[in-house]
Amino acid sequence: MKTKLVLVLLLVFTVLLTACSGGNSGSAKADDVIKMVWYPNESGQDMKSSRDEIGRMVSEATGKEVEHQLTTDYSIAIETLVNNNADLAFTGAQAYVEANKRNDAVRTIAVKTGESGTLDDAMYYSWLAVNKDEQDKFKENGEFSLDKIADTRFSFVSNSSTSGFKVPAASIIDHFSQQDEYADLTEVDLMESGTLFSQVLFGNSHQGSAVNLLSGNADVAAFCDTCVEDYVELADGEENTEGAVYTVKEGAAEPFNTVEGKEFTLMNATPVLNEPFVVNMDVIGQEDFEKVQEVLTSVEFANNEKIFAPEGSDQNALFTKSGDERLLPVEDEWYDPIREMAN
Numbered sequence: 001m002k003t004k005l006v007l008v009l010l011l012v013f014t015v016l017l018t019a020c021s022g023g024n025s026g027s028a029k030a031d032d033v034i035k036m037v038w039y040p041n042e043s044g045q046d047m048k049s050s051r052d053e054i055g056r057m058v059s060e061a062t063g064k065e066v067e068h069q070l071t072t073d074y075s076i077a078i079e080t081l082v083n084n085n086a087d088l089a090f091t092g093a094q095a096y097v098e099a100n101k102r103n104d105a106v107r108t109i110a111v112k113t114g115e116s117g118t119l120d121d122a123m124y125y126s127w128l129a130v131n132k133d134e135q136d137k138f139k140e141n142g143e144f145s146l147d148k149i150a151d152t153r154f155s156f157v158s159n160s161s162t163s164g165f166k167v168p169a170a171s172i173i174d175h176f177s178q179q180d181e182y183a184d185l186t187e188v189d190l191m192e193s194g195t196l197f198s199q200v201l202f203g204n205s206h207q208g209s210a211v212n213l214l215s216g217n218a219d220v221a222a223f224c225d226t227c228v229e230d231y232v233e234l235a236d237g238e239e240n241t242e243g244a245v246y247t248v249k250e251g252a253a254e255p256f257n258t259v260e261g262k263e264f265t266l267m268n269a270t271p272v273l274n275e276p277f278v279v280n281m282d283v284i285g286q287e288d289f290e291k292v293q294e295v296l297t298s299v300e301f302a303n304n305e306k307i308f309a310p311e312g313s314d315q316n317a318l319f320t321k322s323g324d325e326r327l328l329p330v331e332d333e334w335y336d337p338i339r340e341m342a343n
Helices: 002-019 045-062 074-082 093-102 132-138 162-176 187-191 206-214 281-296 332-340
Strands: 033-038 065-069 088-090 106-112 123-131 153-156 199-202 220-224 232-236 245-248 263-273 276-280 308-310 319-321
Touching (some): 033 074, 045 065, 045 281, 093 276, 106 281, 123 132, 123 206, 132 263, 153 162, 153 187, 153 206, 162 263
Parallel strands (some): 153 220
Antiparallel strands (some): 088 276, 106 276, 123 220, 123 263
């Protein structure tokens, strides 16, 4: 009996030790499937050709099947990655920082460069936009003023979005906290109706947030340039600058098909570090990490027009290529500026 009891205790101890080892890089064995989870922004039919092509190239590089996991919510994608249910993902900078904090096996693998082909200009823009016909409501002495967004209906993307929440929230809090009424304003306050905004909406994707604005459900919306570039075109002004006017393209795909021809104006545009491809090292393993990184950062990948659509092309793709854009390896520390925003 004593021998059996000892064996049972040893078995229980072994199971508990194994369960507690999650989050240590390399502790899990890689399987024969590469699971890739996608944000809502990239889960639509319009991005299918890019998803399929990335899957094909990763599959050829690893010799494994690639399984795409599409989502309708940011948090689902993040939870899937953090909880060891996905090998690979394309996330925002803020989501990566959150995921890495919760599970240090989540690591960066590659990021898109700027036109220069380097990380020096690897950035996109967080927009605050208003409907063109209502832009004067948000101006003071002829200039856009954040004071005017108080008591409006405001649309964010998701509270896990870098450019659709974290960056605009930081600017808004910095501005309004100078006023006695809002001296203690927090991110939580911005997520709730009735504090600064009369109503707060979440689009659950950048496209959804933009459509909240253009459909009249919101007065102001936060979303990013690269996530809507396939649906809109510059109508007036200079790209990514205050006062620039954009029009929804004729024949735009869902969800913009319901707001075709609508116009919006930028209140401001803030540069943001490009989104990374990330992996869970506990799931993917070092060998496949190296194979996937090699293919993602290859010239073949950068020249694939199903992934990098040429500028001016009518083809929908994950990225647009106007110069020497490609993917390059990136280290965790590159995203420290995003971490510092929370301090």
